[in-house]
Amino acid sequence: MMIPSMWPEYGRFVNLRHIARTTGRLDMGGVNWIYPTTLLPLTGFLVASRGETYTYVPPSDTDVADYIKLMIENPFPDRLNRKSYVPNHFLPRNQSDTDAILDRIMKLQNDGRGIGGETAFAYLIDELTTNIYEHSEFKNAMVMAQRYEKKRFVEVSFYDDGITIPGSLRRAGFMYSTDLDAIKDAVNGKSSKEEYERGYGLGTNVRMCTDIEGLGGKVLVVSGRGAFEYAREKSEQRLYNLGESPYSLNGTLISVRIPYPSKEISVYDFTE
Template structure:
C-alpha cells in the first residue's frame, strides 16, 4: 500500500502540498479547502506559527474558517459539542493537567474507552516531555457523528524520534529509528539498561490498532508509518514531505467496544 492510499496519509500529504506552495509563493491559500481533519490541521497550525511572514488566505466557507481559526488562538478551547477540545501542550508540564481534564472527560464514550484514551494521551505526552525538546505542541480530536468516527492527533516540533536516538549515539536510519521505538527501545538509560519508558509508543500503537481497531499514522522527520490491526507499513518520506518533529494521528469508530487497557501494557 502506498502512503497516499491511506486516508490519514492523504490528509498529511494535503498539508505537505499546501506547505510547498506556500514556501514558494509566500502565500498559504486555503480559500478552496472544504474541510480540515486533525491530521492536516495540526502540522498546518505549527507551520503558520513558525512562518509568520507567509500571508494566509482563509477558507471561503464560513464554518471551515471558524474551525481553522481555533488552531490559531493563543488560548485554545472547545467551540462545538462534537469537539474534544484542542489542547496546547505547554512547555511547563504543571500547566497541562487542567487542560487535559477537559480532553479526557468527554461523556459520549464509555468509561473503558475513556480510560484507554487517557492512557494513550498520557503516554504520548510523557514521551514528548522526556524526549522531544519541543517549543510548540498540540493535541486535537473531533468526533464526526454522521461519518461515525473520531480522529485524534498529537504533534510537536521537537527533535523527532530519529533525532532522539541520534543524541544518544545510535546510528540509525530514520526508518530504523521508528522501528526500534515501536519495538520498545528506549533512549533513556538506567544503569546501562533500557528503562520501561521505551515501551510507551509500542503499547500505545497496540492499544489503538488492536484495542480500538484504529487506523494510525506516524510521521517523524524522514519516516512515515501507516498501521492498522493487520498491517504496519514504513515509508521513507520524500524531501518535501519531511516533518521536523513528530505527528501521531489515529482514526477509530465512535461505537468502539470497552477496552481493557491493562491487556496492552507491557509488564
Template sequence: MKNLLDSYLDFCNFRKDYNENSKIIVKNDFLTPTHIIPLYHFITTNDIPSENIIIENQDVHSYFENIIKKDISSRSTFTYIPLTRLPEDHTNFDSEMDSIYNILKDRFSDPTPLFYIFQELINNIYDHSEFTNAFFMAQEYKQQGLLDFSFFDDGLTIPRVFRNSGIGLPEDVDCIYRAWKGVTTRPDAGRGKGIRSSYNICTNQYEGEFLIISGKGILDLRKPPRKHKPNDPHFHLNGTMISARCKFMEPKGKFIDNLVWE
C-alpha cells in the same frame, strides 16, 4: 474521508505551494487534526499574513478560525478538543489533563483506554523532545462514526533522540519503526512501550489506524505497516507528529491486554 497519511500529505502540499507561490491555498471540504496542527505551526512560526492564506470553503475557514481560538476548559461536551498548546512545564498541565478525562468520561462509559493514549503521548513529548512548540487536538466525526486526534512537537525528532543515544540507524523511518516496536532510549524500567501500547489500544480496541511522522520518515500503521522515506524535503517534518483515528465506539476487549510490558 481521507486516511491519516493522505491528510498529512495534503499539509505537505499546502506548505510546498507556499514555498513556491507565497500562498497557502486550501480547497478541502474539511480539515482534520492531522491537517490543522502542522498547518497552524507552519503559519505561526513563519509569520504568514492572513491575506496569503486562502481557505476556499467558508465552512472550513470558519472551523479553522474557531478551532485555533477555543480553550479546552470551555468545552462542556465532546465534539472536539480544540488546538491546545502544551506549556513548557509539565506540572502546569494538570488541569487540562483533568479536562480531557472529563470530556471523554461524558462520552464513553469507560474512558480509560483513550485517556491512556492522551496521557502517554503527551508524556512522551515532555520526556524526549525538548520542544519549543507542542500541540494536541481531537475531533469527533459523527457522520462517519470516527474520532481523530493528533500530537505534535517541534523538538528533537525520534531519529535524533535515537542517534543522540548511540542507536545509529541509517534511515529516519527505521528509527521510528524501532520506537514503535518498543526500543527505548531511556533506561527507566517499563519505559519505551507507550507508543506500542497506544497503537494496540487504537487498532485492537477501537478498530483504528495510526500514523507517525518524524524528521524524514513516515510510518503508516494501517495493517500491514508501511515505511515511507520521501526525498522531497517538503514532505519531511521538523519535529514529530503522531495521529490516530478510532471508531467512535466503546472499547472492545480488555484494556490491560493491550499494554506492552516487556
C-alpha cells in the same frame, strides 16, 4: 465501516506548506474539510513562520473558514458547549499546567466513553503527551481530539516541533541508517532513556489502537524523514522513507483514528 487513511490528510498539509513556501500564499481556498492531522502541523508551521508574511486565502466555505480561524488564532477558547471537538491545545512548557488540559480533553470526550473507555483513552492521551515532554525538547506542541459521529470515528493528534523520534534516539547514542529504522525501533520499545522499564508508550498505543481485540483503528506516525501508517489489515500498512522530500517534518506528528463508538477495552491486555 472502513476508517479512511490519514496519509492523504498529512499530504494536504504538505501541499499547503509547499505552496506557501514557494508562492508566499497559504491558499486554503480549496479546503472544505480539515482534520487534526492537517490542522496541527499547519498550525505549527504558521507559528514557526512568525515574521514571514504569507498571504492567507481562507476556505470558501465560511463555516470551515471560521473553524480554521478559531483553531489557528485562538487555541485556548472556552468551547465547552460544543461537545463535538476539542480545540488544538498547545501544551504548556510548565508540566504542572498540563494536567488541567488533559483533564479537559477527557471531559470533552465524555471520559472516553465510546472511545475504548476511560482507562484506554486516558492511556492514549497521557502516554503520548508524556512522550512529548520526555523526549522531544519542543518549542511548540499540541494535542487535539475530535469526534466525527456521522463519519463514525474519533481522530486524536499529537504534534511537536522538537528533535524528532530518530533525533532523540541518535542523541542517546543509537545509530540508524534511516529515520524510518529509528521509528520502527521506537515503536518496538527502544527508548532514549537508559532505564530498561522505559519505552512502552508508543508501541503499546499502536497495538491497542490497531489490534482487533483493541480499538481496531489506524495510527499514523511522521517524524523527521520517516513515517508509517499501521492498521490491522496488511493492505492498509505503509512505511515511508521521506528523505529530503516536501513530506519530511521538523518534528513529530502522531495521529490515531478510532472507530466510534468503540467498546470498552482493557489496556492491560496490551501492556507488558
